[in-house]
Amino acid sequence: MQWSFPVAKVAGSEIRIHLTFFLLLLWIGIASFQQGGGAAATEGVAFIIAVFACVVLHELGHAVAARRYGIKTPRITLLPIGGIAQLERMPEDPREEIVVAIAGPLVNVVIAAVLIVILGAFPNLAAISNIDNPEPGFLARLATVNVILVLFNLIPAFPMDGGRVLRALLAMRFSRVRATEIAATVGQVASFIFGFLGLLSGNVLLIFVAIFVYIAATGESQATSFQAMAARVPVRRGMITKYEALGSASTLGDAADALLRTTQHEFPVIDGGGNLRGVLTRSAMVAALQQHDRSYPVHEVMARDIPLVPDTAMLDAAFKLLQSPGDDVPAVGVTDREGRLAGYVTTENIGELMMVGEAARR
Template sequence: MSWSFKILRVAGIDVRIHVTFLLFLLWIGWSHYTFGGVEQAYSGVGLMLALFGCVLLHEFGHAFAARRYGIHTPDITMLPIGGLARLERMPEKPGQELVVALAGPAVNVVIAGVAILIFDCRFDLRALTALDQPEVSFGDKIASVNVMLVLFNLLPAFPMDGGRVLRALLAMATSHATATQIAARVGQALALVFGFLGLFGNPMLLFIALFVFLGASQENTMAQMKDLSGNLRVSDAMVTQLVTLDERATLDDAVEALLRTAQHEFPVVDTSGRVLGILTRDGMIAALKRHGAHTPVAAVMHRNLPVIDEHAPFKLAFEMMHTCGCPAIPVLDRWGRLAGLITPENIGELMMLRGLKRSDELAVWRARRAMPPPLPRV
């Protein structure tokens, strides 16, 4: 995620902090300082770090559960609104997705249980509205917040854990795409309820409503696109009419190629046709301003991109594009040479055409069903 930086690595997972999270901590510290001085500022920031520590453990719960099914988590990013564990993919089997979705809230249940049963803390709704008040004990605040994290995350709305739980349960009886569509609609309905309640003086509910509504819409779109990809292979979707750049080419050569083609992504290859990287139009423009036209393209291209075989399922390329955030994915032939590119643009075009084709097929099927039966022969 852009505007974030790595602070540590745990069990092969990078923990990253978004810049807005630091700004949030500064705001917490300053607001407490204005009311109670330095001591109050330290107390407020310390409590917030402890609460976000619980959120981080929640995300590690998802990550470790996903690892059980062979799914790696490259990083976890801490944001002012919570944590985001970036899984390479979600499990295909509903039972596995159910375990991964419940693993995060289960961590908060354990934290709250330890605080309540062992340290004699208690769940108190008053603690949630008095996090900055010293008369409420630190333990009560931790226990209460973790209980609320469980309840909030289990609301059946994407992108929260409850939406994934609902989808997993529905997917046991129907298709993944249909289950996602139903769960997304439930989430959007809850978002409208949050938004309506937020109009009566709670701006945080308006923010949550927007977050949930957009998250549900995005999840539904992703699921429908994966469903539309069907049994396609990468070779069915890749761009093959490509202009490539030699590894010895300069930005001047790249600009010439940009002006005479409609390409936005240019593979950089060696003399044997093997891909070394990708130079994008935006990267080209930025490098021209910074380094000049005689800079070798090999010095400013995107390196270490994932690659995929031309005979691989297109669904795999779609998931790779979603998780890596790459400008393009090089497609290789059986000799390891460049065969084509998968780009966000051609994925979108393919899905649009597949959706139109499916709509036409559905319209024909409905028309045939509506036709009267043929008259009997005399």
Template sequence: MQWSFPIGRVAGSEVRIHLTFFLLLLWIGIVHFQAGGAAAATDGIVFVIAVFACVVLHELGHAIAARRYGIKTPRITLLPIGGVAELERMPEKPSEEIVVALAGPLVNVVIAAVLLLFLGGRFDPDTLASMENPATGFAARLAAVNIVLVLFNLIPAFPMDGGRVLRALLAMRYPRVRATEIAGTIGQIAAFAFGFLGLVGGNPLLIFVAIFVYLAANAETQATGLRDAARAVKVRDAMITSYESLRPNARLADAADALLRTTQHEFPVTDGGRHLRGVLTRAALVEGLREHGADKPVIEMMVRDIPKVRDTAWLTAAIDAMQEGRVPAVAVVGADDRMVGYVTFENISELMMLRAAGKWR
């Protein structure tokens, strides 16, 4: 995710923090300082950090549950509106998806229980109403926040935790694509409700949540449909076979010339034996020209360790490889391990659009 940087690794996942998170801390500090001075500002900032520590534990709950089914979680990113665990994929078995989805809220239940039973916190309607009041007590307020996190995350708004549970339950009766479409529609309706409440109540954070839920629901619905369609397509039917490649000794100036005379957004870097060395993306080309100049070798700006798939594999293998490796393309090789083409998300989407438009291939 852009504008984020790593702050450490926990249980095999890189924890990243988005720069806008510091804007939240700044805003909290200013508001509390105006209300009660430096002591109030410090309390407010420490409390927000404690809340987001609980959010990290929530996301780790998802990650640990997913690991049980062989799914890695390379990154957990903290945003002002919460945390995002970037799982390589979600389990496709409904029972497994329910376990992964509920693992996060279960962590918050455990945290709240510890705060209430062992650290002197208490929970009642007054505590919920005064979560921002330092006089209520740190443990009590943190317990209340965790309870709110549980209730909020279990709202059946896909792709929130409750929405994933809803999708899994629907998938027990309907095909997964149809279940995702239903859950995604409900999620988008919920997003409009969040946005309306945010506008009426003057809550900008709720508006950001609404935007995030709407976009995420739409994106995941499309991704699920794409993946389902890819199960019936071979890689050789989707790969790009007409392209211009670069030699390892090429400079960025050569890549710039190729960019202008072609419509490619990425350029495979291959040796004389058609073995892939890496891929130079348009973004990396522009960045390299800006920072290093036209004489910079392309091999110093290309993306290395590009996954390979056989041309006889199903297209889902290419999708999995790009998602797991977070790479711009996947090389397609023949029986002799030489590159015969490559696949990107863009050309997969184009293929699926053509197939959806009519009988083709």
């Protein structure tokens, strides 16, 4: 995710913080300072940090549960509206998806239980009705937040945890695509409710949550439909076969000339045997030209370790590789029987293929 940077690595997952998170800390610090001075500002910022520590543990709960089924979680990103665990994929078995989905809220249940039962930090009406009121005590407010996180995340608004549980339950009766469509519709309706409540109460974060839920529900529903369609389409139908390639000895000048005379956004770099060595994207080319002259070799700036699939595979194999959250994959190469490059697939041309296919069925 852009505008985020890593701060730690826990259980194989890179913890990243989005820059907008610091805007939240600044906002809380200024608001608290205006109400109670420096001490109040310090406590307010410390409380937000404690809350997001609980959020990180929540997301790690998802990651640990997913690892049980062989699914890695390359990144966990903290945003002002919460955390996002970027799993390599979601389990396709509904029962496994339920376990992964509820693992996060269960972590908050444990945290709340420790705070309430062991430390005696009992939430009260004041803490629930006015969470930024310091009178109930730091730990009491933190316990309250964890209770709220459990209840909020279990709302069946896809792709929130409760929405994923709903999708998994529906998938036991319907196809995964149909289950996702229903759950996404419920999530979109919930997002309008969140937005309406946010406007009524003046809660900016709730409005952002509404926008995020709507966009994420729509995007994941489309991705699930694409993947189901791609599973029925040979990769040969979706790959790009007419393209201009660069050689291993090509320079940025050669790439710039190719960019001007074609409409390509990416250029495969192949060796003398026709094997794919990398892909030079337009953005990488432009960035390199700002730092080097036209004689600079493209193999120094191209994306390496491009995944490959055989031309006998189905399109969903390439689609899954392109959607991998842990890597920025500009393209997937398609090889013939001899291992030479026969074509390549990008997210853009898969989207165009699916769009044409959808239009043809109407």
